Amino acid sequence: MTANYAKDQPDGFTNRIEKIAIVGAGGQIGSVLTEHLLKSGKHTLTAITRPSSTKKLPEGLQVARVNYSGDDDTELVEVLRGQQVLIISMSVHAPRDSVSKLVRAAAKAGVSYILPNWFGHDAANDALCEDSMLKASRDSITSEIESLGASSYILLVCNFWYEFSLGGGPDRFGFDFNKRTFVELGDGTVPIRTSTWPQCGRAVAALLSLKEFPDDGADMSPTLSQFRNGCVYVSSFRLAQRDMFESVKRVTGTADADWTVTRESAEERWGQGRAALQEGNWKLFTKMLYSRMFFPHGDGDYKGELHNDLLGLPVEDLDEATAVGVRMGESGEVPFSH
Structure with a gap:
């Protein structure tokens, strides 16, 4: 140009x-x-x-x-x-x-x-x-x-919105705060960017x-x-599901024993969602969308230059953002996708 x-x-x-x-x-x-x-x-x-x-x-x-x-x-x-x-x-x-x-x-x-x-x-x-x-x-x-x-x-x-996705149910970041359940994708250690x-x-x-x-x-x-x-x-945090879980426990004053944790394959969840969508079942779109970001080869962690410094963006407090997401989840501010 x-x-x-x-x-x-x-x-x-x-x-x-x-x-x-x-x-x-x-x-x-x-x-x-x-x-x-x-x-x-x-x-x-x-x-x-x-x-x-x-x-x-x-x-x-x-x-x-x-x-x-x-x-x-x-x-x-x-x-x-x-x-x-x-x-x-x-x-x-x-x-x-x-x-x-x-x-x-x-x-x-x-x-x-x-x-x-x-x-x-x-x-x-x-x-x-x-x-x-x-x-x-x-x-x-x-x-x-x-x-x-x-x-x-x-x-x-900006990838997925952090507080919205945290409070948005198990099809997003895996959490249901009212039921105290957490769906871990893979081993929960795949890092993604979130804002x-x-x-x-x-x-x-x-x-x-x-x-x-x-x-x-x-x-x-x-x-x-x-x-x-x-x-x-841009990004607020680079973190894996396990990092989110640790923040959630700090914010809610809970321990592992207070939660029901299950594990699923991100690839299998994504495949099931794609198959359902091809049959016209769009109820699984959110599950498909989020599962794909947690594939282990790192697509959720963008490789391009981060522009936070160029734009003068602040470093945020993870637990403060988590508290907003927990509140949104407990109050039902984010409709679950199913």
Whole structure:
């Protein structure tokens, strides 16, 4: 790609992101991203929401109520015009073509960057994405953005959300806190990367606070443009299930004897899930997805450069994050997948 420098931009160029639009600002990850973007105080943030939406949105947001699922995107394009970044953080249950419609409207409006509803798996790991049944979605999103030629995508690689997954039942990280059961995959020692919701929020806010381009050829400082059509890698913890279990016992004041621990093969669990999905039983999707990350050859521990330091992300306290996950699990805040 031809180098772009701030010094070569037209008059009036400020070399920073000033205007951001977000779809899904009231959702699980969207609300966290919105909170940290507002906290940075560096952007004008517009929440694009459906006219019928009743979700409460935080103070400090501009709100544009638009029917973005229809075939006529005139109003949506007008709302997006002048925005530099579009963040899409929609529910997995949203209509399949929703992201595509937003991407096409963003291209028409000249939005430079899109974070397109990818907050998790290492998108550069083809085998992991293929086995997790995410490759087709990844390719559809990224190829459409590239083909339209107006925007660049940036994918946040954070792996599974820690507190959400810890409290999300035995099909995720293996824990049922109300029943005090724990499903250990393999011998429980395969390390993976995992990120808390606040760390993801801090990462996106820091990313979009970077200058857009280097000032000139001598400027080696980090920029947003260096992540064009690629991934940003962040993490809160690198740990195995046994590390999680030790933290859980510290937080809950329990011992091994208080728990019923069973062991399963990650490969067999994944295979059973894939077979069920091929027969149309999507109830096992979560079990399949999580089991694949714990394969012993290390796909859950990304090999690419970690960008925590570049983004100035803090070192987090594991037991504090675990306490949040335990609370979420005990209160049923995360629906189990079955």
